[in-house]
Every structure is written in C-alpha cells, then in structure tokens.
Amino acid sequence: xxxxxxxGNPLISAAKVQGTAVYDTEGGRLGQVEDIMLHKVxxxxxxxxxxxxxxxxxxxxxxxxxxxxxxxxxDRGGYVVPLAKERLQNAPHYDRAELTNDDNGWGAxxxxxxQVTPSWA
Amino acid sequence: xxxxxxxGNPLISAAKVQGTAVYDTEGGRLGQVEDIMLHKVxxxxxxxxxxxxxxxxxxxxxxxxxxxxxxxxxDRGGYVVPLAKERLQNAPHYDRAELTNDDNGWGAxxxxxxQVTPSWA
Numbered sequence: 622x623x624x625x626x627x628x629g630n631p632l633i634s635a636a637k638v639q640g641t642a643v644y645d646t647e648g649g650r651l652g653q654v655e656d657i658m659l660h661k662v663x664x665x666x667x668x669x670x671x672x673x674x675x676x677x678x679x680x681x682x683x684x685x686x687x688x689x690x691x692x693x694x695x696d697r698g699g700y701v702v703p704l705a706k707e708r709l710q711n712a713p714h715y716d717r718a719e720l721t722n723d724d725n726g727w728g729a730x731x732x733x734x735x736q737v738t739p740s741w742a
Numbered sequence: 743x744x745x746x747x748x749x750g751n752p753l754i755s756a757a758k759v760q761g762t763a764v765y766d767t768e769g770g771r772l773g774q775v776e777d778i779m780l781h782k783v784x785x786x787x788x789x790x791x792x793x794x795x796x797x798x799x800x801x802x803x804x805x806x807x808x809x810x811x812x813x814x815x816x817d818r819g820g821y822v823v824p825l826a827k828e829r830l831q832n833a834p835h836y837d838r839a840e841l842t843n844d845d846n847g848w849g850a851x852x853x854x855x856x857q858v859t860p861s862w863a
Contacts, residue, residue, distance in 0.1 A: 629844075629845035630842070630843065630844065630845040631781060631782055631783065631845065631849070632779040632780065632781055632782065632788055632789070632849060633779070633780050633782055633842075634777045634778065634779055634780070634791070634841065634842045635756040635759075635760065635777055635778040635779075635780060636760070636777045637842060638756075638780070639756065639757070656755045656756055656757045657755065657756040657780075658753040658754070658755055658756075659753065659754050659755070659756060659759070659778075659787050660752060660753055661752055661753065661754055662752065664786055664787045664809055664810070665785055665786050665787065666780050666785045666786065666787060667753055668753070670755070688785055689785070720755065721751070721754075721755045721757075721758060722751065723750075723751065724750035724751040724752070728752070728753060
C-alpha cells in the first residue's frame with residue numbers, strides 16, 4: 622500500500638517512478654528510484670530499487686526497498702522513506718545481475734530487514 | 743495473474759519488461775511493451791502499455807492492455823496476447839499525456855474492452 626494518491630490519476634507509469642528522488646524524513650536526499658521489481662505471480666509492485674549515484678555505474682550498488690516503505694510527497698516531488706542514510710547504507714544491497722537474473726533469495730532478506738511481510742509471502 | 747513464472751527469479755524488473763516484444767498467438771509480432779502502469783492504492787501492476795513503433799514518437803499511439811492479458815513465452819522471449827492485430831488496432835489507445843497525466847477514465851474503458859475486472863475495481 623502506497624499513499625501516492627494525491628494526483629488525479631489513480632495510475633502512475635513505471636517510467637515516471639524510475640528516476641524519482643527519494644528523501645529521508647528530514648528532507649535529505651538519499652538517492653533515486655532506479656527501477657521497480659514486480660512480483661510475477663501476484664502481479665504486485667514488490668520493491669523499489671534505490672541507487673545512490675555510482676560513477677558510470679561502476680561498482681554501483683542497488684538497494685531494494687519494499688514498495689510499501691515509500692510514501693510519495695507531492696510537495697517534494699519525490700518519495701520519502703522513514704530511514705536514516707546510515708541505516709540505508711547497512712541495508713541489503715546487490716549489483717544489477719544479482720537483482721535481476723538471480724534467484725538468490727534476496728527478497729526474503731529485504732523483507733526481514735524492513736520487517737515487512739508481503740501479501741504473497 | 744501472469745504466468746511469467748518460468749525463470750528462477752519470482753521477480754522481474756520493470757526495465758526488463760519495457761521493450762519486450764509482444765506477439766499474437768500465431769507468432770506475429772504486434773509491437774512491444776513501452777511502459778507499465780501501476781495502480782497506486784493497491785500497488786498492483788495494472789496495465790502494459792503497448793507501442794507499435796511510430797516514427798520518433800510523432801503521432802505515436804499507446805494501447806494499454808490489462809496486465810492479466812499478457813502471458814510470457816520463454817521460447818519467444820516475449821509476451822503473447824490472444825488478440826489479432828486487427829482487434830488491437832481497434833482497441834482503446836491514447837497518447838502519452840492522456841495515459842500518464844490525465845484521469846480521463848481510460849482504465850474503465852480498457853477494462854470493458856478486454857472484459858477484465860481488476861481486483862481494485
């Protein structure tokens with residue numbers, strides 16, 4: 622559940638979410654939504670994949686957050702997460718291949734870290 | 743529900759879905775998935791937005807299909823929809839602004855056309 626419902630359109634395109642900034646509750650910019658992971662069987666939006674701006678993608682790490690952790694703030698034009706930068710730095714993170722090609726069970730580790738139980742789990 | 747579940751990873755990234763080819767059941771190429779529309783409140787993948795390859799996007803039309811209509815075919819490496827090209831040409835279609843900025847009720851018209859009732863409706 623995500624309360625990104627302030628605009629008139631009940632739908633949002635994935636392309637619009639990709640690239641949207643992510644802030645902490647103090648307004649500090651944490652990074653941006655790089656991609657979205659969809660759960661195939663349930664058809665649900667499962668995770669927002671945050672990036673923190675590596676140099677040309679070299680050594681770039683991606684931090685998946687359960688979609689329900691993000692709240693859209695229309696004033697900031699970005700998502701807010703109730704997490705300090707330090708906590709995010711210690712959160713489970715992966716490279717792109719691990720996230721997209723590999724079934725290494727990262728979803729369960731991410732759910733544990735954020736203490737979220739998705740509907741399909 | 744989508745049976746794109748043949749690979750080991752129960753998740754797929756939106757970036758991977760964007761650009762994936764769409765075929766009819768005879769194997770004819772219909773177009774490609776241009777984008778994905780997410781339903782904000784339920785957090786569900788609502789529609790795949792098909793494009794048919796306009797020239798530099800000029801006059802390009804986008805045809806949203808309920809996500810449940812698409813089936814992933816690992817042999818073809820693309821999605822299959824049980825629709826003839828002629829039927830898709832007559833399906834509801836919109837330009838990008840209509841799809842992404844405007845709450846003009848296109849979702850209801852698309853659901854009607856494909857006779858699909860999404861869980862949030």
